[in-house]
Amino acid sequence: MTTRLIGASVPRSEDRRILDGAGVFIDDIEPAGCLHVAMVRSTCANGRIRRVDATPARAAPGVVAVYTADDLGELGRRNLPLLIPNPALTEPRTQFLLAFEYVHFVGEAVAMVVAESRYAAEDAAGLVEVDYTEFPAVVGPLNAFHSKERAHVDMNTNVAAHFVQEHGDTEAAFEGATRVLEREFMVERSAATPIECRGVVAIPEQTGQLLVYDSSQAPSTIRAGLSTYLGVAEHEVEVVAPDVGGGFGVKLPVFYPEEILVPWAARRLGAPVKFVEDRSEHFVASNHERAQWHRVKVGYEEDGRICGLVDEFIHDAGAYCPYGIIIPIVTASRLPGPYKIPAYGSEMHVVYTNTVPVTPYRGAGMPQGAFVMERVIDLIARDLGVDRAEVRRRNFIAPDEFPYVVGLMDEDGTTTTYDSGDYPRGFEKLLESIGHAGFPAEQAAALAEGRRIGIGFGCYVEGTGCGPYEGARIHVETTGKVFVSTGIATQGQSHCTILSQIVADVLGVALDDVVVKTGDTRQFKWATGTFASRIAVVAGSAVAEAALLVKEKAAEIAARIFEASTADVAFEDGDVFVKGSPDVRIPLRQVAVLANPLRYAFSSEALAATQFVGDGERAKAPPPSEVAPGLEATAYASPEFATFASGAHAAVVEVDVETGAVRILRYSVVHDCGRMINPAVVEGQVHGGTAQGIGGALYERICYDEEGQLKNANFMDFLVPYASEIPEICVEHTETPSPLNPLGVKGVGEAGCISAAPAVIGAIEDALGVEITSSPLSPEMVAGLAAGSAGGEAAGSFAARGGVGQSRGETDGA
Amino acid sequence: MVLEDSRAVRVVVNGEVREADAPVRMLLSDFLRHRLGLTGTHVGCEQGVCGSCTIHLNGDPHRSCLLLAVQAHGEEITTIEGMREHPVALSFARCHAIQCGFCTAGLVMSATAFLREEPAPSRQAIVGAVSSNLCRCTGYQNIVRAVAEAAAEMGAQADERASPDTSAAVGPG
Numbered sequence: 001m002t003t004r005l006i007g008a009s010v011p012r013s014e015d016r017r018i019l020d021g022a023g024v025f026i027d028d029i030e031p032a033g034c035l036h037v038a039m040v041r042s043t044c045a046n047g048r049i050r051r052v053d054a055t056p057a058r059a060a061p062g063v064v065a066v067y068t069a070d071d072l073g074e075l076g077r078r079n080l081p082l083l084i085p086n087p088a089l090t091e092p093r094t095q096f097l098l099a100f101e102y103v104h105f106v107g108e109a110v111a112m113v114v115a116e117s118r119y120a121a122e123d124a125a126g127l128v129e130v131d132y133t134e135f136p137a138v139v140g141p142l143n144a145f146h147s148k149e150r151a152h153v154d155m156n157t158n159v160a161a162h163f164v165q166e167h168g169d170t171e172a173a174f175e176g177a178t179r180v181l182e183r184e185f186m187v188e189r190s191a192a193t194p195i196e197c198r199g200v201v202a203i204p205e206q207t208g209q210l211l212v213y214d215s216s217q218a219p220s221t222i223r224a225g226l227s228t229y230l231g232v233a234e235h236e237v238e239v240v241a242p243d244v245g246g247g248f249g250v251k252l253p254v255f256y257p258e259e260i261l262v263p264w265a266a267r268r269l270g271a272p273v274k275f276v277e278d279r280s281e282h283f284v285a286s287n288h289e290r291a292q293w294h295r296v297k298v299g300y301e302e303d304g305r306i307c308g309l310v311d312e313f314i315h316d317a318g319a320y321c322p323y324g325i326i327i328p329i330v331t332a333s334r335l336p337g338p339y340k341i342p343a344y345g346s347e348m349h350v351v352y353t354n355t356v357p358v359t360p361y362r363g364a365g366m367p368q369g370a371f372v373m374e375r376v377i378d379l380i381a382r383d384l385g386v387d388r389a390e391v392r393r394r395n396f397i398a399p400d401e402f403p404y405v406v407g408l409m410d411e412d413g414t415t416t417t418y419d420s421g422d423y424p425r426g427f428e429k430l431l432e433s434i435g436h437a438g439f440p441a442e443q444a445a446a447l448a449e450g451r452r453i454g455i456g457f458g459c460y461v462e463g464t465g466c467g468p469y470e471g472a473r474i475h476v477e478t479t480g481k482v483f484v485s486t487g488i489a490t491q492g493q494s495h496c497t498i499l500s501q502i503v504a505d506v507l508g509v510a511l512d513d514v515v516v517k518t519g520d521t522r523q524f525k526w527a528t529g530t531f532a533s534r535i536a537v538v539a540g541s542a543v544a545e546a547a548l549l550v551k552e553k554a555a556e557i558a559a560r561i562f563e564a565s566t567a568d569v570a571f572e573d574g575d576v577f578v579k580g581s582p583d584v585r586i587p588l589r590q591v592a593v594l595a596n597p598l599r600y601a602f603s604s605e606a607l608a609a610t611q612f613v614g615d616g617e618r619a620k621a622p623p624p625s626e627v628a629p630g631l632e633a634t635a636y637a638s639p640e641f642a643t644f645a646s647g648a649h650a651a652v653v654e655v656d657v658e659t660g661a662v663r664i665l666r667y668s669v670v671h672d673c674g675r676m677i678n679p680a681v682v683e684g685q686v687h688g689g690t691a692q693g694i695g696g697a698l699y700e701r702i703c704y705d706e707e708g709q710l711k712n713a714n715f716m717d718f719l720v721p722y723a724s725e726i727p728e729i730c731v732e733h734t735e736t737p738s739p740l741n742p743l744g745v746k747g748v749g750e751a752g753c754i755s756a757a758p759a760v761i762g763a764i765e766d767a768l769g770v771e772i773t774s775s776p777l778s779p780e781m782v783a784g785l786a787a788g789s790a791g792g793e794a795a796g797s798f799a800a801r802g803g804v805g806q807s808r809g810e811t812d813g814a
Numbered sequence: 815m816v817l818e819d820s821r822a823v824r825v826v827v828n829g830e831v832r833e834a835d836a837p838v839r840m841l842l843s844d845f846l847r848h849r850l851g852l853t854g855t856h857v858g859c860e861q862g863v864c865g866s867c868t869i870h871l872n873g874d875p876h877r878s879c880l881l882l883a884v885q886a887h888g889e890e891i892t893t894i895e896g897m898r899e900h901p902v903a904l905s906f907a908r909c910h911a912i913q914c915g916f917c918t919a920g921l922v923m924s925a926t927a928f929l930r931e932e933p934a935p936s937r938q939a940i941v942g943a944v945s946s947n948l949c950r951c952t953g954y955q956n957i958v959r960a961v962a963e964a965a966a967e968m969g970a971q972a973d974e975r976a977s978p979d980t981s982a983a984v985g986p987g
Binding site: 009011012014015016018019020021022023024025027028030061119192193194195196197243244245246248278279280491492493494680681683684687688689690691692714715716720722723724726728729752 | 818837839840847848852853854855856857858859860861863864866893894895897898903904906907908910912913914915916917918919922941942944945946947948949950951952953954955956957958
């Protein structure tokens, strides 16, 4: 394949529509006669529903229907699916479409109002009366693990799953270790909060088909599931993901209740029905992530090399676990990151709490693992009095040790095995970028001025590009446009641009002539979905293969015309010709015409492909009967193993000891996602992820009170960073191509967010000379740390803030 | 019925007179999007925090989710649909300042209003100005760059207009 576009930072094909205000997002879709939904949500975190009275709401102006669980018939008695079962998940719980008998979190859907406008629907939703018998709420992972209260009152435990894994002999490792250290760590609950909330619009068409627009990251799966839940033939339902305003995992779950209820109501009412979340609703009705408590024991040598590590952790699943135990499995398998740990044991407890359910959010368990591991490395360095960078160097997996078996179960059920990487090279580049060598002098000079500055590091390995598969169809139109359709959905990752680059390179056509359509089951039925940084790897490989098949077919047709060998047919600038005779060329679109034997000559170009053309050469052109018509091909890529991207972050911060304010002075990232298709897109992904990670370290904390009420369900109180909070981020790259796919690519989507918290919090630790074991930090906590070691411990050490098993308030409860 | 109490709202949007009925409680953002079909203005929070719904009302940036449609009666409005080919918009594309594109309209509207007030801003001033809007995708890096480049470009164009003789002497730039 000639390479002209792969590797180039070409402008995005998506931007023109966006800048013209011509993007089509879910709330922009409003068919004539559209009805609008407002949901009635539980105000009770844990309770039994005594009574739902929808009578006043049904009589309200503009109301078309109000549905409760009882109005749904059999559908109302069917739980949402447990998507990924696991034998260790002994107490699976998923929710009903509308709460039936019990509610388990504030925000759980209890009733659905359909009205002529959203305004009328909201008015009526306020009139639905729900009485609850309230039970004590269970909030916070540690509390859930030790409490006598139950998040699900029909269970005699809060533990949904218990899973123990070991790779190597940890007991022997600790016996041989010269030093052993134990610590507890806490990562609090957070949320993805894309700027566009979720939505779904269902349109019953005159043909009997049901057309569903859904801001989903997995429209193909939604279609298959809808068919099952609604009892409709698959071919009667089509699902389209329009432009989606950010996903980050929160739009992945199959299903949120509205994704079934709205199509169900549209069929029942025979009218288009639309639901779009509002922001406050999003906080209590769209899933969260991150909350985990860890206790680590690590054994190491005097030189800092780790001999063994055991991590016991409690993962907060929220009220239900539709994704099984995928997030803690990712945490467990990714916790070692780039470090060689000869003996590693992991024990997870997955607990229910009366809070919004937990499903993957960008990083999906990796940020928690990285936070714990990087803190451990810093603690070892502190214990030994060795530079933190040096301890990392001593523990890196060496470049010649790949493929490297980490050993624990990966998210796809395989044994976690890194395909390739060069961690030391990236890390040295990072140290240079952040100015590590000169930092001690810089820090001393600052201190002499009374300024407290510090440096911190965070390394990570990111699992990307897992299976099972993605596919694509490429069709060279007779207009010369190359139409690419793939089932994956896109939420801003520039997928259309990077897939176009691959196709344009293979077929030798202009980038502008490639049109990529994603997430539309009318165009392409088969897909897994957009998650786990897998599109460039999996869909990219499928697109590359389909393009090669199209090229092969075009070469065969062109070879007949030119009376040449297929091997000699060349592709360039949208034309085909025989190598060595570039002056005699025909456009690829003409080859496309000839690939379709026609009965009717509707244009001068089509005339060339009709059956009765007298011209001898042209008559030879139509393909033989065993070849499908059209210059078109479909291909799939099904990687057996994931690719593993990697990288490292470094931050230099200044801490105001009076106010606890943290200012990031410098921030560097070195990232390795194998061969880059579009470096500007890669950088954009790293920038955005890093900002989310910084938010996760300093600002973003989902705060529940002890009654299970979410106290900061809006952007005033849940602090997504503005530009003023994000420093200039210096991004550099290393490229160690993956051996697992022909493009040599690895994913990049989640990378940025994984190691920002360890880098920033490590830097604060360094600035203040204290130990910090929880994330995120608030200014109050930082000021407490700065006030002295006693206060510092109180703010920084989770155990010191109440200890294991005590009742939790809002500070650590969620 | 208060719910049904509507008014005819007439506005000049992107240079065109538009009129439609709006319930008195209807937000300007909803009016623009669902009555006038100008769906380029996006609504991210309805609480005035995210800035996605920013429009120009008589030239000044406003959150359209914090205004009622009836308040805009008789006023002049510019939305993203009126910003085609604007140097700021073009700069956003050139600088990879767009990912999902949901917040983009609001940022372009905020940035254009800012640059009118402050045509030659420092990086610090740009950071301050775009801190009126939330973006969850880009980490703001390329947004800040895009505004800076647009400012430089618009400044250069203004200079050319101000002193055509000088620019002719210097030659094509």
